[in-house]
Amino acid sequence: MIVARQDSDLTVFGPVRLSSADESQLDSLGTVKHVIRLGYYHGVDDRYYVERYGAGFWCQRGSYRYAMPEPSRLIEAGAKPPLADAELFLFKEGKFPEATVLLKTMAGS
Numbered sequence: 001m002i003v004a005r006q007d008s009d010l011t012v013f014g015p016v017r018l019s020s021a022d023e024s025q026l027d028s029l030g031t032v033k034h035v036i037r038l039g040y041y042h043g044v045d046d047r048y049y050v051e052r053y054g055a056g057f058w059c060q061r062g063s064y065r066y067a068m069p070e071p072s073r074l075i076e077a078g079a080k081p082p083l084a085d086a087e088l089f090l091f092k093e094g095k096f097p098e099a100t101v102l103l104k105t106m107a108g109s
Contacts (some may be wrong), residue, residue, distance in 0.1 A: 004103060006083050009033040014042045015049045034082045036075070037063055038099045057080075060090065060097035075099050103105060 008030040010108070015035055018026060026032070026079075026081040028084040032053035037043045043066035050057045055074040063071075072077070081088050090097075 002084045003029065004083055004086075005030050009082070011036060011082055012049060012055075013038060015045045034058060036081070036101070037066075038075075038101065041065060041096070057063060060099060063097045065096075 001016040003026065004011045004013070010026070010030045010032045011034040012032055013036045030054045032049060035046055035049045035053075035055045035057050037046055037057075037059040043063070046057060046059075046066060047068045049055060050069045056077050057069045058073045058079075059071045060075045075090065077087055077090065079088055081101060083103065087102045087104070088099055089102060090099045
């Protein structure tokens with residue numbers, strides 16, 4: 001799981017269910033606004049995060065191993081992630097939909 005913050009908005013890539021204490025720490029970082037599934041075999045905890053935080057959900061078309069939640073935004077060619085200075089890259093030759101994100105800047109750099 002990767003959490004990226006822009007101002008007080010959090011974007012969670014590949015969410016994993018946390019303990020109550022760790023979830024409180026996540027909440028202290030900001031507000032989860034976006035949940036992004038990058039890999040076909042990821043997603044078991046996506047629904048929990050979307051429902052708990054009312055977050056928007058992003059995934060690729062055909063990423064239906066975990067059918068819920070329904071995406072509010074598709075990751076497709078030209079899609080801009082909800083973070084400044086970031087890019088999505090789609091792997092086109094795989095058997096299943098896969099993507100990655102490039103975060104161009106890091107805090108303190």
